[in-house]
Amino acid sequence: MNNFSFYSPTEFVFGKGQENNCGALVKKYGGSRVLIHYGGGSAVKSGLLDRVKASLDAAGVTYVTLGGVKPNPRDTLIYEGIELCRKENVDFILSVGGGSCIDSSKGIALGVPYDGDFWDFYGTGKPVEKALPIGTVLTIAAAGSEGSGASVVTKEEGKLKRDVGSDMLRPRFSVLNPELTQTLPPFQTACGATDIMAHVFERYFTNTPEVEITDRLCEAILITMVKETPRVIENPDNYEARANIMWAGTVAHNDIVGVGRSQDWNSHGIEHELSGLYDVAHGAGLAVIMPAWMEFVYKHNPMRFAQMATRVFGCQMNFENPEATAIEGIKRFRKFLHDIGMPINFDELGAKAEDIPYLVKMFGLGDGKTGGFVSLSSDDVAAIYTIASKATL
Amino acid sequence: MNNFSFYSPTEFVFGKGQENNCGALVKKYGGSRVLIHYGGGSAVKSGLLDRVKASLDAAGVTYVTLGGVKPNPRDTLIYEGIELCRKENVDFILSVGGGSCIDSSKGIALGVPYDGDFWDFYGTGKPVEKALPIGTVLTIAAAGSEGSGASVVTKEEGKLKRDVGSDMLRPRFSVLNPELTQTLPPFQTACGATDIMAHVFERYFTNTPEVEITDRLCEAILITMVKETPRVIENPDNYEARANIMWAGTVAHNDIVGVGRSQDWNSHGIEHELSGLYDVAHGAGLAVIMPAWMEFVYKHNPMRFAQMATRVFGCQMNFENPEATAIEGIKRFRKFLHDIGMPINFDELGAKAEDIPYLVKMFGLGDGKTGGFVSLSSDDVAAIYTIASKATL
Numbered sequence: 119m120n121n122f123s124f125y126s127p128t129e130f131v132f133g134k135g136q137e138n139n140c141g142a143l144v145k146k147y148g149g150s151r152v153l154i155h156y157g158g159g160s161a162v163k164s165g166l167l168d169r170v171k172a173s174l175d176a177a178g179v180t181y182v183t184l185g186g187v188k189p190n191p192r193d194t195l196i197y198e199g200i201e202l203c204r205k206e207n208v209d210f211i212l213s214v215g216g217g218s219c220i221d222s223s224k225g226i227a228l229g230v231p232y233d234g235d236f237w238d239f240y241g242t243g244k245p246v247e248k249a250l251p252i253g254t255v256l257t258i259a260a261a262g263s264e265g266s267g268a269s270v271v272t273k274e275e276g277k278l279k280r281d282v283g284s285d286m287l288r289p290r291f292s293v294l295n296p297e298l299t300q301t302l303p304p305f306q307t308a309c310g311a312t313d314i315m316a317h318v319f320e321r322y323f324t325n326t327p328e329v330e331i332t333d334r335l336c337e338a339i340l341i342t343m344v345k346e347t348p349r350v351i352e353n354p355d356n357y358e359a360r361a362n363i364m365w366a367g368t369v370a371h372n373d374i375v376g377v378g379r380s381q382d383w384n385s386h387g388i389e390h391e392l393s394g395l396y397d398v399a400h401g402a403g404l405a406v407i408m409p410a411w412m413e414f415v416y417k418h419n420p421m422r423f424a425q426m427a428t429r430v431f432g433c434q435m436n437f438e439n440p441e442a443t444a445i446e447g448i449k450r451f452r453k454f455l456h457d458i459g460m461p462i463n464f465d466e467l468g469a470k471a472e473d474i475p476y477l478v479k480m481f482g483l484g485d486g487k488t489g490g491f492v493s494l495s496s497d498d499v500a501a502i503y504t505i506a507s508k509a510t511l
Numbered sequence: 512m513n514n515f516s517f518y519s520p521t522e523f524v525f526g527k528g529q530e531n532n533c534g535a536l537v538k539k540y541g542g543s544r545v546l547i548h549y550g551g552g553s554a555v556k557s558g559l560l561d562r563v564k565a566s567l568d569a570a571g572v573t574y575v576t577l578g579g580v581k582p583n584p585r586d587t588l589i590y591e592g593i594e595l596c597r598k599e600n601v602d603f604i605l606s607v608g609g610g611s612c613i614d615s616s617k618g619i620a621l622g623v624p625y626d627g628d629f630w631d632f633y634g635t636g637k638p639v640e641k642a643l644p645i646g647t648v649l650t651i652a653a654a655g656s657e658g659s660g661a662s663v664v665t666k667e668e669g670k671l672k673r674d675v676g677s678d679m680l681r682p683r684f685s686v687l688n689p690e691l692t693q694t695l696p697p698f699q700t701a702c703g704a705t706d707i708m709a710h711v712f713e714r715y716f717t718n719t720p721e722v723e724i725t726d727r728l729c730e731a732i733l734i735t736m737v738k739e740t741p742r743v744i745e746n747p748d749n750y751e752a753r754a755n756i757m758w759a760g761t762v763a764h765n766d767i768v769g770v771g772r773s774q775d776w777n778s779h780g781i782e783h784e785l786s787g788l789y790d791v792a793h794g795a796g797l798a799v800i801m802p803a804w805m806e807f808v809y810k811h812n813p814m815r816f817a818q819m820a821t822r823v824f825g826c827q828m829n830f831e832n833p834e835a836t837a838i839e840g841i842k843r844f845r846k847f848l849h850d851i852g853m854p855i856n857f858d859e860l861g862a863k864a865e866d867i868p869y870l871v872k873m874f875g876l877g878d879g880k881t882g883g884f885v886s887l888s889s890d891d892v893a894a895i896y897t898i899a900s901k902a903t904l
């Protein structure tokens with residue numbers, strides 16, 4: 119097992135009606151003047167925003183609001199948010215929405231106390247030294263941003279999608295009420311489920327041996343997702359299944375299932391270029407890329423893929439031919455994604471094979487290599503895009 | 512799923528040599544004058560205490576020391592520690608040892624800023640409002656105290672074992688170096704493993720349905736323990752197995768595997784009277800009590816025990832007679848405990864059946880009932896002690 123640090127100080131407040139506690143929570147974590155940052159109209163229409171405001175009012179906490187966060191959140195709104203926070207002396211950001219909203223909030227949080235351009239931190243590894251505290255009221259189980267220190271933002275100009283990570287960006291609290299996800303359309307629900315599973319797979323495929331505990335924790339989440347996702351697609355009001363998925367989504371990404379070994383985030387990186395260019399849902403992009411990445415790399419360690427196939431997807435181990443089991447597991451994963459309504463190739467996603475050279479160029483690897491499980495060159499990335507472009511069941 | 516809060520803000524710093532960072536960690540969390548609290552001579556003899564001191568010296572942090580913590584830590588040493596901290600203006604407690612040492616440190620931590628008797632908080636539910644910050648350097652994988660807000664202390668007078676729990680008592684940081692556990696004798700290693708598994712079982716047996724994610728996370732730890740413990744008993748120097756067990760022990764008790772549903776801590780409570788009276792190791796007491804508790808309650812939900820039997824111990828499900836599978840799982844668990852060198856009945860533990868009435872009286876239930884899975888009366892507790900007294904393989 120590799121040496122590691124694990125630090126997840128967020129207070130998770132889970133269950134029905136918990137958004138009514140967010141005023142008290144903001145106060146507990148030192149907020150007195152809040153920016154409520156949210157997305158489109160659904161938080162307004164559902165009455166969620168009113169409940170959040172009422173909770174802040176009851177706690178004697180004042181606020182300003184900034185809506186309009188879109189999927190694949192943009193730098194432009196973050197600049198607006200930073201200006202607003204400075205003008206209004208905001209000392210706490212309350213993010214009401216999904217991963218995009220939280221990621222946008224994190225951009226604002228690190229930008230407010232910083233003299234330069236907040237974009238300086240994205241894709242550069244520049245360490246975040248200061249940020250406003252953040253709280254979240256999560257409305258989509260997917261990104262795991264409610265428990266992570268990560269933020270992914272798209273620069274409008276050039277459609278560059280880049281990320282930053284810092285413990286300074288971990289939310290002080292996150293309110294997780296599964297009821298808030300019950301109105302999500304099946305497509306978005308399935309996108310979220312795919313993202314959650316990808317967060318685990320990117321930690322599962324490792325070259326560090328003998329980290330049984332992390333393996334088993336990964337599988338715990340994956341098994342849960344395989345069981346609960348179809349139940350929610352079939353019946354969106356299934357609170358218990360929604361609750362399992364929501365908590366799985368948080369645990370999948372605060373790194374408790376990733377510690378002690380190498381990870382490989384190439385699928386996420388390769389997908390980011392797709393959702394950056396076509397503005398497709400991140401989860402949908404992952405459904406196309408992740409199995410393609412698996413098909414490209416599985417020969418590096420067929421036994422690990424056979425382990426996934428048997429333990430997660432219930433395949434029978436083929437002891438005479440473990441590679442067959444490995445391949446069957448990947449096929450089952452793609453079939454699972456298809457069954458929950460995800461695209462599985464470029465056509466279904468709305469991407470074009472002719473753009474592959476451009477996508478590879480934007481991935482920006484040049485003559486370099488990247489990857490913790492299998493090190494990929496630009497040609498390898500092109501090959502993965504090609505597999506993804508033509509995939510069938 | 513029940514509503515819940517999950518809050519585990521401790522920074523876990525895991526791996527080889529990490530004790531050399533504890534000076535910097537104490538400083539990071541605001542300590543300038545430290546009480547190093549430790550147990551017997553092993554931390555001295557192994558050179559660990561010297562390395563900790565050198566790390567504090569290098570960080571410019573001064574310290575006083577208090578050794579002598581025993582298993583089942585006593586109130587008497589805590590009074591001494593409180594006095595010393597006050598006299599020396601200590602602002603941070605660094606606990607170098609196992610669960611007993613950490614629990615003793617927590618007693619001191621809450622006692623120093625409190626005007627009355629620290630014992631007021633134990634067994635009473637009185638909320639802790641203030642405590643000195645704590646850091647730990649863990650030397651035994653067992654109690655999970657390094658990541659929990661709990662402390663269990665024995666009052667010398669009357670041998671009362673009582674507990675307290677508060678987020679105020681959660682360590683700021685915990686250094687987990689598996690190398691430090693490699694010198695532990697097999698018996699103590701096995702006691703620790705038993706304690707870890709008990710912490711999971713007490714969360715696993717629940718009446719709250721459909722919390723798949725928590726079920727699977729529980730099983731992840733149990734499966735890991737079943738695999739790794741015999742490897743460590745066979746070869747105490749196996750770093751990888753030690754590392755898996757150490758991290759499993761922490762994850763088993765910061766409540767990540769317990770959220771969202773009822774729990775049942777009767778086995779721990781029933782055991783506490785044994786280790787309180789006979790001063791036996793807590794883990795050894797659990798090895799005797801936990802399977803006996805299972806045998807007494809399994810009929811309440813045989814399918815849940817069959818689930819444990821198949822998923823954790825690899826039993827074949829008997830679909831015609833699930834109860835048979837449930838019983839087989841409990842037998843396998845007791846056999847596992849025996850195989851790693853644990854006692855399985857009163858004789859092997861050094862307890863006496865004739866003391867059962869006294870143990871039941873000390874358990875203090877009177878005419879009441881207690882338990883989240885199966886509600887037990889004093890007679891039921893007596894029956895469990897009786898099963899435990901006579902158990903065989």
